[in-house]
Amino acid sequence: MSQEVLEAGAPPKRDGVPAWVVWTIGGVVLVVITLGYVLAIGDLAARTVSADRLLTQVEASEAAMKAAQDEFSTTIEPYSAGSMTDADREKLRADLADLAARSRDSIAEAGVGVGAVSVLPWHGNIAEARDxxxxxxxxxxxxLDAASQDPDEWFREQAEVNSTFYDARLPLVRALTMFDLANGLDRIEVIYAESDESGGGGQSA
Incomplete structure (x- = not known):
């Protein structure tokens, strides 16, 4: 049998993809997948840190508000048992005006801390919660600014204070990551449970 006959019966030759090309493509795919995981983990870490910092500042703000409420209760307690003289009323009003001014400044300072929490542009939920x-x-x-000028303001219902407190609850929850590594949900529940346990007296911290 001649060489020509043997070649005629053989299957046609095919040009295969070089092995180095296959390895290169596989390497690129692996790098892309790895980079995706790294970016996802980095974003999760950034979200967790931002949410934790925000809650820390919110807790400081709430602590300042609660301190104002506690000192208000302490200030008026001596006058709750009996009748008051004009001198008593004058002193109480002066004490309440001073308390309002000091508490206003303390809470405003805590608000600066809340506003200073930096948030990446694509972390919209955290920015919404902060704002x-x-x-x-x-x-x-x-x-409290109004109460520093007119102490009677302490005893008036503050609809804006109360409504904005409850308006902030859902955005704060939405700011948390799915894994909630900083126990943010428990911290939010504590903030709102303390207000509920107060029985609704005064303003919502």
Whole structure:
């Protein structure tokens, strides 16, 4: 049998993809997948840190508000048992005006801390939570500023203070990551449970 006959019966030759090309493509795919995981983990870490910092500042703001409420209760307690003289009323009003001014400044300072929490542009939920809670802080500042000029303001219902407090709850929850590595949900529940346990007296911290 001649060489020509053997070649005629053989299958046609095919040009295969060089092995180095296959390895190169596989390497690129692996790098892309790895980079994707790294970016996802980095973004999760950034979200967790931002949400944790925001909640830390919110807790500081709430602590300042609660301190104002506690000192208010302590200030008026001696006058709750009996009748008051004109001198008593004058002293109480002066004490309440001073308390309002000091508490206003303390809460405003805490609000600066809330507003200073940096958030990446694509972390919209955290930015919304920060800005929504800031409205509550600002409502408290306005309330106490008014009380520093007219102490009777302490005893008036503050609808803006109360509504902004509850408006901030859902945005704060939405700011948390799915894994909630900083126990943010528990911290938010504590903030709102403490307000509920107060029985609704006074303004919502």
């Amino acid at each position: 929504t809670y800031l409205r509550h802080n600002e409502a408290w500042v306005a309330y």
